[in-house]
Amino acid sequence: MEDALNLLDGLDIDIPDEVLAGGGEEHASSTAEFFGPYHLIQEVGAGGVARVFRGRHIHPRYAETTFAVKILHEQLSRDPQVLNLFRHEAYVLAMLNHPNIVKTFEAGVVDTELFIAMEYIDGRDLDDMVSRCQRGRIKIPISVALHIVGETLKGLAYAHDLADADGNRLALVHRDVNPANVFLSYDGRVKLGDFGVAAIAAGRVEKSRELAGKVGYFAPEQLAGDKVDHRADIFATGVMLYEVVCGVRLFDASDADKVMRLNRRAKIPKPSKVHSNLPLGLEEVMLRALERRPADRFSNAREMLAALASFLPDSASMPLAVGAMMRKVFLREHVVELQLREGLAGIGRDRGSGQLISLYSCDERAQAAFNELLLSRGYRVETHATCDTLAASVAGSNAPAMVLVDVCSEGFSVEAVNGAVGHTQRAVPVVAFSDGLELEWIRAAHAVGAVDLLFKPFNVERVLTSVRAAVTGAVRLQSGIDSHRESIRQVKPKVLLISSDLDLSTRLSTDLVARNFDVDVSPDSVEGIERSHHSSYQAVIYDAHPTSPADRLFAGQFRSQPGIGLVPIVYLADSEARSLFAGVDADRSAVRIRNDPAVVLVETINRLRADVRLGRTFVRYTTEFPVEMRFGGQVFAGEAIDISRGGVMLRCDQMLPIGTAVGFRLRPQGFQPIEGNARVVRVDLPGKAEETKAGIGVEFESFFRKGETDLIAFLGTLDRTPPRRQTVILGAPPPRK
Incomplete structure (x- = not known):
């Protein structure tokens, strides 16, 4: 790719017609550690259309972002029909910007291989969740099931409503809504994915038995090869809703042909025959979505979402519940993800390091059980039956590293717990635990700001993983605060x-x-x-x-x-x-x-x-201009290589220890010198080449005069983000005048 500067600001398209001109030789990109501008860390999935890798972009602007890089199989990349479809779908994907849709950052070609770079979801798909729950005889709470489908419908409604700048609907149809394309993260986010790849695979159903598991979600008109519209997505969503609510496969058979026959002809059992405690009226919504005739279904996702609205739980607190389910059902996978993401691999898996944990519960059995478990793993534990003693502990000089809160405890009060934890001078993470995933306990856990929710039946490793993650995050945060306090000047957020x-x-x-x-x-x-x-x-x-x-x-x-x-x-x-x-x-x-x-x-x-x-949050821009640094009464020169609102990276002959306070003078072209104080936060050793100088990263602490205003104005000249193609959502509320 020639230019990746606008990668996160929209979809870059670089798909030359010459892609079909290559020979049949193997390309290093198929197996090499690098694929174009992406460093491929590990393969996370493969199917009949593509392989998916976890990766990072080589550009420093995106150094902290993890991508899912989907590389289409070579035979698809060489298919002229697929190439034309891919080019069209890439532009459509550029318009899909919604929190419940997997974001696409880039689509293009490396050598002769087509690829799509998307946001990486640290979790699993809904199909994995349903299958794992069925094998483990774990029932998905109906509130969690409805929330997942509701969030999926929000993303689908956005896509169905998408229109161009003239108000013409784009009539976008997903065509492949199924649990394998609904992604659940370990922190409870729900995202619908594979819009583009769904279209690429649509014409190849009959050629691939790997899609046997998907035909159970295809609408009858889709199986018949007829033209499809939004109502085909409604049927697929109805099948998915039936399965996650009732806990059974709607069209369950051993091969694709049998699944298709069931889909076309089998009578759909009433959900109330499978699930005895359905909310009144929900069955009618489910069955309407599953009507064989398109005219009898909801016309689009927004209409179905409106029909489900009265059954959906408050979406603000539900990510905590979805995350709790994910972390429990996929416990071992979550531990691996934590090791990669949070750096827990270097921490003792079995023992704590003497950190103090405060436990709030009136249940003596819960107190005894958690106390025994945590003490046996090297933690210190204080138990509290009242919020008054909890408040005294949190406000003391030896504040706990985290607080465990029993939201089912007799006398539990959100206001009392928040008041107790609010006495601390630093943020203390809260992990809630409950008797189950009832809505009232989910809301209570969310209201006290819990970072995790443990629910019965408790699993020892699940409890310890949650405690380790919370304590580690608190220790990491506090160590950063302590290091600042030891500095000559403290940088306040x-x-x-x-x-x-x-x-x-x-x-x-x-x-x-x-x-x-x-x-x-x-x-x-x-x-x-x-x-x-x-x-x-x-x-x-x-x-x-x-x-x-x-x-x-x-x-x-x-x-x-x-x-x-x-x-x-x-x-x-x-x-x-x-x-x-x-x-x-x-x-x-x-x-x-x-x-x-x-x-x-x-x-x-x-x-x-x-x-x-x-x-790190601010956008980093590649640039070149002179920089002067002042330290120890001396001035030394350097050259800026990238800059943001938060700091600057430069090359210079001088190497300074991390934490050193320095003065700076930036000399960007067309601006008066920008001066202020900063602190060294990064040092890169000189490269092997003689001309390569040391890299110094400094964090801005303060500016002289109007230096910060000038810096922001200069960044505006570097922000070459092109205006996004205007899209509108029909029916969206007008802005406030």
């Missing part, structure tokens, strides 16, 4: 708080300052975005009260400013209004209740920042 409520902004800003944050308060989003032209923030708290449809647009507007990148955004909303923000900008954002204490918001921000290693 800067938060932009947008609220017109004086009482709320005063309460939160006071508490955040006490927790070592710098806070800027803005009364509205217009002024908040204007402030981003002069200052950079590590997080934004947006008070959506009173709620307006325009509030949903804020994240996109804010992140469109030069260099902002994926700065965490926390929406504050009233309890009854939180559902309005379901699915809004799911990457690095969250929705919390307006009366949440600051400690819960801090924990939420820290979790969002941890999505990228070291909390």
